[in-house]
Amino acid sequence: SQQGEEDPQALSIQEGENATMNCSYKTSINNLQWYRQNSGRGLVHLILIRSNEREKHSGRLRVTLDTSKKSSSLLITASRAADTASYFCATDAGGFKTIFGAGTRLFVKA
Amino acid sequence: EAGVAQSPRYKIIEKRQSVAFWCNPISGHATLYWYQQILGQGPKLLIQFQNNGVVDDSQLPKDRFSAERLKGVDSTLKIQPAKLEDSAVYLCASSHPGQHTGELFFGEGSRLTVL
Numbered sequence: 001s002q003q004g005e006e007d008p009q010a011l012s013i014q015e016g017e018n019a020t021m022n023c024s025y026k027t028s029i030n031n032l033q034w035y036r037q038n039s040g041r042g043l044v045h046l047i048l049i050r051s052n053e054r055e056k057h058s059g060r061l062r063v064t065l066d067t068s069k070k071s072s073s074l075l076i077t078a079s080r081a082a083d084t085a086s087y088f089c090a091t092d093a094g095g096f097k098t099i100f101g102a103g104t105r106l107f108v109k110a
Numbered sequence: 111e112a113g114v115a116q117s118p119r120y121k122i123i124e125k126r127q128s129v130a131f132w133c134n135p136i137s138g139h140a141t142l143y144w145y146q147q148i149l150g151q152g153p154k155l156l157i158q159f160q161n162n163g164v165v166d167d168s169q170l171p172k173d174r175f176s177a178e179r180l181k182g183v184d185s186t187l188k189i190q191p192a193k194l195e196d197s198a199v200y201l202c203a204s205s206h207p208g209q210h211t212g213e214l215f216f217g218e219g220s221r222l223t224v225l
């Protein structure tokens with residue numbers, strides 16, 4: 001079963017614009033992670049935010065977490081064509097296994 | 111540091127045949143995961159090992175899928191007999207339990223096509 005659900009399913013923007021994708025989950029978590037997957041490749045870890053954190057930054061990435069709404073958002077600022085990929089949120093359901101959502105497919109047009 | 115190695119990268123078989131995928135995790139990573147990713151979907155956890163032991167295999171179709179982790183290092187995932195719906199990418203990942211980031215390191219995946 002999927003714990004997280006990303007929204008939107010797909011997003012197309014121009015280079016230089018910001019991209020925002022959201023993740024909602026069902027049960028309590030200890031942490032939430034975001035991963036990127038380029039076409040035909042494995043997943044790459046981007047950032048982890050713990051349940052007692054509300055916001056975290058890493059380069060052009062900004063992640064927020066609202067545990068009261070069971071939701072998180074990933075913001076990519078000043079997007080580049082190289083950011084074209086699928087983005088997945090992942091939560092630690094049960095505290096020991098990592099469950100992924102269905103992903104948001106981002107396309108950045110040059 | 112070498113990453114997670116998987117083989118083969120691609121495999122095409124006919125239904126009812128068998129197939130095996132191999133994974134070598136990052137050295138020192140005690141936790142190993144097999145995920146199934148169907149086209150257009152997120153990865154679904156099939157089985158999780160902690161050293162030699164199985165932590166979770168609740169979503170592994172045990173009538174046709176099996177997995178083992180020899181000596182707590184390499185792992186093999188087998189499908190026998192394969193069905194059309196098994197067409198997917200099989201991703202192996204590993205993590206270090208002592209690493210509190212919770213980060214999973216993924217291999218490039220093994221893409222299976224069942225005809």
